[in-house]
Amino acid sequence: MWRSLASNMLTILVVVLFLLGGVIIWGQSQYSSEGPLESAICLRVPSGSNMTKVSRNLQEQGAINSGPLFRIGVRYSDKTDQLKAGSYLVPAGASMGDIVDQITRGGASSCGTEIVYRVGVTRVLAEVRELDPATNRFVERAEFVPGTDKTPAIYDEKKADADTRYRIALAEGVTSWQVVESLKAMDILTGEPGERPAEGRLAPDSYEVSPGDDRATILADMEQRQTLRINAAWESRSDRSAVSSPEEMLILASIIEKETGVAEERRQVAAVFTNRLNRGMRLQTDPTVIYGVTKGEGVLGRGLRQSELRRATPWNTYVIEGLPPTPIANPGMASLEAAVDPDQSDYLFFVADGTGGHAFAVTLDEHNRNVAKWREIEAQRNSN
Known part of the structure; x- marks a missing residue:
């Protein structure tokens, strides 16, 4: 009889262990599989909160199916005491495990x-x-x-x-x-x-x-x-560059930055200035003249006067040869790279074309025609 009872108890124990193993596997699957959230939410975890409050909030917003299972998963992963305050963007379909990783990793808030x-x-x-x-x-x-x-x-x-x-x-x-x-x-x-x-x-x-x-x-x-x-831009310079030092690169990059806001034009503008420097031509660029007037302190807020274009300052590239003594602004990486890797072209001139970009020219005659077109555009805009 005792043998029969022991055998039955062993059978029951095996069944219980088998069922328990199945429950654990199911729980793990639920914890790591795609969640029920249909669209992203912003989860705010205030300072002093706990996993119980967070799990209730998540369940109310439809981000998880089971608060208790969420908390069991947190305890199983030993992250109960790692909750970080903040606002978190919980994406659609986020699993419980994903959410736990978010709210315990912390860092900069991703929502709010x-x-x-x-x-x-x-x-x-x-x-x-x-x-x-x-x-x-x-x-x-x-x-x-x-x-x-x-x-x-x-x-x-x-x-x-x-x-x-x-x-x-x-x-x-x-x-x-x-x-x-x-x-x-x-x-x-x-x-x-x-x-x-x-x-x-x-x-x-x-x-x-x-x-x-x-x-x-x-x-x-x-x-x-x-x-x-x-340093990175200087290391990547090409043999087409006309500047001989990182400081000259920085000066030229600042002029390029002020001359065009069109990313695709930076190397074209750089080519114009490079060609002019190589030929011993003056750069003749208005932004440097403006810097000579303002010293970078504020915006000029008007057009340049003829007297300012003729006035000798260290930054007036209509008067001085070569580059001005200092940069005229803080250039971005694209302009730094353009200064030492200009396009290969024969362009010597450019002027606004009315689209936000510029018309480039090789000869003075071609440039004068482009300038005339720009004057017409200006006149039409002023008359409206």
């Missing part, structure tokens, strides 16, 4: 509100925008000029949120003075910027920042990135 300070050539704008999970695109909520416009209420409101992200977007062609003055106007930053960085030595790029960051430290980061770009 972003405040962007756009440092442009003509003005600085602060944008408050929020990510729409359904389209994965940002929706602008407010826009203002820091230090000049009245601060919108939503800006102060979002600054109070711990998971709001901040970014400085530095446009190509801004001057070092513009960058420093812009940083001074950003109220989330601290400290004095210190001595203004040399012209051309700041990298146009996007910079993640946080409230309380030091202005001088941010400028140092911008300088470091530009140094790396200058």
Whole structure:
């Protein structure tokens, strides 16, 4: 009898273990397989939250089918105490495992509100925008000029949120003075910027920042990135280049940057200036004359006067031979590369063509015809 009972108990134990193994396999499959979420959501994990609250939130939003199974998976993966506060973009179909990895890995929030300070050539704008999970695109909520416009209420409101992200977007062609003055106007930053960085030595790029960051430290980061770009561009120079040093490359790149905003034209513009330098011709470019007037401090806001075009300054390339003594702006990587790897062409002239780009010419006669066309376009625009 005892043998029969023992045999039955062993059979039951085997069945139980078999069923338990099946449940574990099923649970693992549910944890790692595609989830029920039909469209992306923004999951906010406030500071002080826990996995129970997060799992309930996820279940209410239809991102998971089972809160208890989610929590078991978290415990099984030993991540119960690794929850990080923030806002997370949970994509459609995300598995429980994917979500757990997101909310325990932390890092920069991938959803929610972003405040962007756009440092442009003509003005600085602060944008408050929020990510729409359904389209994965940002929706602008407010826009203002820091230090000049009245601060919108939503800006102060979002600054109070711990998971709001901040970014400085530095446009190509801004001057070092513009960058420093812009940083001074950003109220989330601290400290004095210190001595203004040399012209051309700041990298146009996007910079993640946080409230309380030091202005001088941010400028140092911008300088470091530009140094790396200058070195990389100089190493990639071609034998068509007319510049003989990284500093000359930086000067020429800044002129290219100010002459065209069309990416496809940079090497063409570079070819014009390279050909002129090789032939001993003056560069005759307006942006350098403007820099001689403004020193990069603000925007001229009007056309150049004939007296300014004739006035001798170190940057007036209608008067001086060769390159000016310093860069006239902070160029981007594409302009740096163009300065040392220009197109192979015979172009010596270019003028605006009315489309945002330029018409290029080899001879003066051809250039004069292009100029005449541009004057007609200008006249038509002024008459409208």
